Amino acid sequence: MIHTDQLGRTIELASPPARIVSLVPSITETLFSLGLGGQVVGRTRYCVHPKDKIEAVAVVGGTKKIVRERLLALQPDLVLANKEENTKDDVEWCAQNFPTWISDVVDVPSALRMIESIGELTDHFEEAERMTSEIRRSFDLLSVRSTNPSVVYLIWKDPFMAAGSDTFISKMLEVAGYRNAIADTRYPTLTIQDLVNLKPDFLFLSTEPFRFTEQHVAELQNVFVDSRVALVDGEMFSWYGSRMLKAAAYFTNALPR
Numbered sequence: 263m264i265h266t267d268q269l270g271r272t273i274e275l276a277s278p279p280a281r282i283v284s285l286v287p288s289i290t291e292t293l294f295s296l297g298l299g300g301q302v303v304g305r306t307r308y309c310v311h312p313k314d315k316i317e318a319v320a321v322v323g324g325t326k327k328i329v330r331e332r333l334l335a336l337q338p339d340l341v342l343a344n345k346e347e348n349t350k351d352d353v354e355w356c357a358q359n360f361p362t363w364i365s366d367v368v369d370v371p372s373a374l375r376m377i378e379s380i381g382e383l384t385d386h387f388e389e390a391e392r393m394t395s396e397i398r399r400s401f402d403l404l405s406v407r408s409t410n411p412s413v414v415y416l417i418w419k420d421p422f423m424a425a426g427s428d429t430f431i432s433k434m435l436e437v438a439g440y441r442n443a444i445a446d447t448r449y450p451t452l453t454i455q456d457l458v459n460l461k462p463d464f465l466f467l468s469t470e471p472f473r474f475t476e477q478h479v480a481e482l483q484n485v486f487v488d489s490r491v492a493l494v495d496g497e498m499f500s501w502y503g504s505r506m507l508k509a510a511a512y513f514t515n516a517l518p519r
Contacts (some may be wrong), residue, residue, distance in 0.1 A: 265383055268366040268376060269345060275361055278385035279340035283333060284309060285325060285352070286344045289365065290316070292377060292503035293342075296389045304336045311505075328352050334359070340383065369433040370401070373502035393504060400510035401437055411463035412443040415499070418472045421451045425499075434499045438513040440464065454485060464518060465489050470496035492518045 266272050283304035284290040290309035293302050299315055304322045320336060323329040325347045333341075333356070341362040343353045356362040363383060365376045374394045381390025413435060415425045425431035428447035435442050443462045444450065457465070465486050467474035476493055483491040497505055498512045 265363065265379070267363045268372065268379070269364050271357075271364060273361040273363055275340065275383065279338070279361075279383065281336065281338045282340045282342065282384075283322060283336060283338040283360075284342045285322075285328065285348050285356075286342060286365065287311070287325070287347075288497075288501035288503040288505055289342050289344070289376075289380070290319075291501070291505060292380065292393075293384075295393065295504035295507075296381065296384070296386045298384055298386060301384070303338060304333060326352075328356075330355060342380070367430055367502045368428070369430065370437060370506075373430065373506065374398070377503060393507065397506045397509075400507070404437065404439070404510050404513060410439065410441045412460075413440040413464040413466055414443050414457060414460055414462045415466045415468060415494075416472075416474065417449065417468050417470075417496070419474065419478070422453070422457065423449050423451055424457075426450055430502055431499045434509065437509070438517060458486065462486075462489050465491045466494045467491065468494055468496035468499065470500070490518050 264272050264274050280301055281303045282293065282301045284293060284302060285306055287309045290302065290305050291311040294312050294315060302319050305319045306323060306325050307321050308325055309316060322332045326349055338360050341356045341360045343356060343362055343364050345364055345366040353364060367373045367376055374397065377394050378390045381387035415431055415435060417423050417425055424444045426444045426446040426448045427442050432442045443460045465482060467478055474493055479491050479493050495512060498509050
């Protein structure tokens, strides 16, 4: 059967894959959530969910650098990769050796299409469709705030880096009822003065990829006297896939108002 990935590439699978290597943490978690844990034979070291099952899966390196010998030894019949999270060199190598399906998730609709496409690839479309329907329902029930407060979402320190407007994180901020104060499209580097000049209502410090802590919150709150500084769960904003099932409740109950 011919399948088209989110870059418009096609791959052919003679049957549903029995040996899957996922190079994307959120997709690895999604596979388990769809009931495909038994088919997952390889992952990156950043694939840490589900915590009670993931340790049994072989590690093939990191998201930015796979150990090709390990992946070759696993002989997968499907590799799942992502345009942003994995390097072009690694993805091209995978595609030369195995059927490789590449996701390109930039917003909520493309995240839902990714889930359903993986369902089609693996003969688990009904499970995937139930998942996307539940995500849609939970997001539809979110109450959107009329104030639409501005926010800067930091992903890195030394130097400070923020999520720009053309990112999945920014789209999830919108779902949660915030307006991204960063106009840059990707992940700009900013000075403290740059951040202060933006005068955001909120400054969110993500737990990933840099692990901000409450100590960073206290330090920055002394600088941003007119903004609310808060630590937020980065997985809820950046892990597209089954993690989105928990996002609406987190946005409702855990974020500052």
